[in-house]
Amino acid sequence: MTNSQIQFFFLLLIMLFISCKSTKTEVEHDHQSETILLRQPYLQNAYADSVSILWITNKGENTYVKYGKSGEPDTKVYGTVVNEGNKVRSTVTIKDIERGATYFYAIYTDDKLLASGDDYFFRTEPDSDVAKFSFYAMGDIGEPLIKGGFPHITSNQINNLERKPDFGIGLGDIIYPDGESSFADAYLFKPMEPILKNIPFYPALGNHDWHVDPNKNFEKEWKLPNNEHYYSFDYVNAHFIALDTRDGVLYDAENQVQWFEKDLIQAQAKYDWIFVYFHHNGKTCTYKRDYQSVIDLYPLFSKYNVDIVLNGHAHTYERLHPLDASGNVIETYRNNIYDYPLISNGFIQITTGAGGKIKKNWKPYVPGACMKNIVAANAHRGHFSLLKIAGKRLEFQAISSIGGEVLDAFVISK
Numbered sequence: 001m002t003n004s005q006i007q008f009f010f011l012l013l014i015m016l017f018i019s020c021k022s023t024k025t026e027v028e029h030d031h032q033s034e035t036i037l038l039r040q041p042y043l044q045n046a047y048a049d050s051v052s053i054l055w056i057t058n059k060g061e062n063t064y065v066k067y068g069k070s071g072e073p074d075t076k077v078y079g080t081v082v083n084e085g086n087k088v089r090s091t092v093t094i095k096d097i098e099r100g101a102t103y104f105y106a107i108y109t110d111d112k113l114l115a116s117g118d119d120y121f122f123r124t125e126p127d128s129d130v131a132k133f134s135f136y137a138m139g140d141i142g143e144p145l146i147k148g149g150f151p152h153i154t155s156n157q158i159n160n161l162e163r164k165p166d167f168g169i170g171l172g173d174i175i176y177p178d179g180e181s182s183f184a185d186a187y188l189f190k191p192m193e194p195i196l197k198n199i200p201f202y203p204a205l206g207n208h209d210w211h212v213d214p215n216k217n218f219e220k221e222w223k224l225p226n227n228e229h230y231y232s233f234d235y236v237n238a239h240f241i242a243l244d245t246r247d248g249v250l251y252d253a254e255n256q257v258q259w260f261e262k263d264l265i266q267a268q269a270k271y272d273w274i275f276v277y278f279h280h281n282g283k284t285c286t287y288k289r290d291y292q293s294v295i296d297l298y299p300l301f302s303k304y305n306v307d308i309v310l311n312g313h314a315h316t317y318e319r320l321h322p323l324d325a326s327g328n329v330i331e332t333y334r335n336n337i338y339d340y341p342l343i344s345n346g347f348i349q350i351t352t353g354a355g356g357k358i359k360k361n362w363k364p365y366v367p368g369a370c371m372k373n374i375v376a377a378n379a380h381r382g383h384f385s386l387l388k389i390a391g392k393r394l395e396f397q398a399i400s401s402i403g404g405e406v407l408d409a410f411v412i413s414k
């Protein structure tokens, strides 16, 4: 090879290097200049006349929603952003909207349309006199697919229901293994995307969500009432109370219990139905122990006529017979487990904790065989619970995540 050939060869190499570098810079530049949706919108605090819509982008300063009753939403509402460096959280709160209406919405950051279409809608709470509504409940959800998690299957089943529930409640252990925000998208928001964009979701904290500081994790992901650990909200003729049972011992116990009783006193005079939900079980015949901190709440459930108590923690399904303040089965109902009248001073406790994972290598007791003799029904399958309310009648179903079969059902007619 001559000297000039060697020079030419090196020149070619340098040019190739420069061209590669500039292409890479352009790509990086493009990536930086383009606003990308990192998390699809999800609904929070959706009530009679307001709703909050949240989403995440890679960048952005100016954020808004357009909403309206037709497929081409046109009313604009600006929101706020929180810049966390590699991601920007947008929150838009729409106020003064009509009761009992369906609105479509489109989200924008820095004037770029990021998401819109038939699936992007919210429904406001209807009038209390005539309305029927439904909600889903599930616990122990955000398990990664690689570990056998199935939140995507459960959420598909919910998405395919003939009528979409009006909202959902989460019974703790929302993100495995340790409640970290860094896994929130992969393990929860992505698999539940089809329902989070049009069904508001109100989670409670579980022990796994407490492995890390909720202040830097759970509280960042959700926009919930009160202090987000224990809170309540109303829907039509029902009142919902979420509690935080932390690692089996109540968070901020003294204040939480005081707040809970005060909330119950107000609710029982105003609403036909009271639902309380949290993560740990009280009495149980699952593989979990009985949690005394929950059993200590039984007198309050009974005194203030809580109808149904929903919890997760055990990755299975278990419905107990109505219990009294002391946690004893109210014998009147033991042999009639499918059709209850008004249950005075008693409540039904249900473990519905297999929304995203199931306990392997374990079999539940046949009802009656557990020495405590408290179980009305159980099923060891991935599932969610669906509760339909029409005035003073409630229909409960536990529904399989995979086939959609009804695993258990009962009604209460007051």
Ligand SMILES: [Fe+2]
Pocket (backbone or CB within 6 Å): 173, 206, 207, 208, 279, 312, 313, 314
């Ligand atoms: Fe748990």
